[in-house]
Amino acid sequence: MKLLEAVELTKVYGAKRRLRNQPFSEQAPAVNGVSLELRQNETLGLVGESGCGKSTLARMLLRLEAPTSGRIRYRDMDITNWNFNRMREIRSRMQIVFQNSFSSFNPAFDVSRILAEPLRNSGIRSRDEQRRLSAEALESVGLSEACLVRRPAELSGGQQQRVGIARAIVLRPEILILDEPFSSLDFSLRRQTMHLLSELKQQLRLSYLFITHDLSIIEHFCDRVAVMRQGEILERQAGVELQTKARHPYTRMLLDAIPAQHPRQRKIGHVLTENCTRTE
Ligand SMILES: Nc1ncnc2c1ncn2[C@@H]1O[C@H](COP(=O)(O)OP(=O)(O)OP(=O)(O)O)[C@@H](O)[C@H]1O
Ligand SMILES: [Mg+2]
Known part of the structure; x- marks a missing residue:
């Protein structure tokens, strides 16, 4: 069942005019026609490089920021234009954990x-x-x-x-948006917090939208994943299949950037070994 849904959501920030007689210039859209759904009891990963629009999308979904165009649905209700008082009724149902609390x-x-x-x-x-x-x-x-x-x-x-x-x-709440909840934590705290969030999800029957740069967590933590770049969703995969089925070169590039667990599997090691062999 769909809990929260973005339909063709777009956000264009600030129309700015440097000089009085110049026309307004719009920035490139921070989020550009994104459609996405969060289902009940799932963890949906949202990954992509810094500045690609992940937090902007999250803020729009929570109605903390108004979209330039597109719709937001909570359960079967279109909440895009709900006013403050009406939003209060459902505000408690969806909450956010910030990168740096x-x-x-x-x-x-x-x-x-x-x-x-x-x-x-x-x-x-x-x-x-x-x-x-x-x-x-x-x-x-x-x-x-x-x-x-x-x-x-x-x-x-x-x-x-x-x-x-x-x-x-x-x-x-029934929905938690986790906006890079581990990035201010060291490795062991990251693991503890991940464990805690997994437990809470079971206990409180939560659904997570999990925003991260870190693709190494996706397989263990997310049921599905959407890859975002420059305001758009490039591809979607099941969490466990991201490594094997990623099609888009950008996703492959992000996956290749994950440091290997074992020194022998590290890319840099291969490159160095190959180069050494060639020069010798
Ligand atoms: N309030 C704002 N006013 C103008 N531009 C903004 C505002 N908030 C975000 N942006 C711009 O929108 C784009 C997307 O920003 P956003 O914070 O959503 O990226 P992000 O994917 O969450 O990045 P990060 O991983 O670094 O948190 C960026 O180019 C950013 O500069
Ligand atoms: Mg962000």
Whole structure:
């Protein structure tokens, strides 16, 4: 079943005019006629180089940014033009985890306030209820209630990212958009966070739109994957088949850029060996 759908979505940023008598110049579209669907309980990967329009697409899907053209559907509803009040009804159903949670927090707020904010915005006014739901969300991400009184700067990078995930799940959404959730983390934290997200997906019956540069994760983490370049979707594959079935040269190039696990399989090693052999 389709949960969230982009239909021919396009975003063109800022019409700018350098001099008064010059015509408005439009930038190339950040997102150009993208159609995409997120199905229930799946993880859909969205990969592509920096600046290709992944976050812009995500922001449009969440209605944090208005599309220049195209439609957005949530379940069977066309939400493209829903106003603020109407969006409030479904805002709690779809949440986002940012690349760097720390920069998305108000540094003056402690964790209890960071987690209470979405609850308050969705109409949960009781302090006790806010505290209960916040503690529950923290527990789900493996943090103790003691974190509630800490400010973001008093947490480690891994803990900050967990608080970012707790904030995203505190309203019990059905869709999480994960916008490069691991890129500010080191290798071991990346694995832990990936494991945590897989568990949460099962426990809370979530569907993920997982945005990443890192194609090495796709096979293990994504059911399907869409490859994006310069605002357009170039190809789609099942996650496990991306390595073997990728057709587009751009996708092959991204796959070739994944460092091999074993030194003998590393491309650079082959090149050097070949060159050495030739010169010898
Ligand atoms: N608010 C904005 N105003 C003008 N241009 C923007 C704005 N936000 C994004 N862009 C431009 O839109 C294009 C796509 O940006 P976007 O952030 O969606 O890329 P991305 O794929 O998420 O990149 P990254 O992987 O680096 O996060 C870029 O060229 C960017 O400069
Ligand atoms: Mg981005």
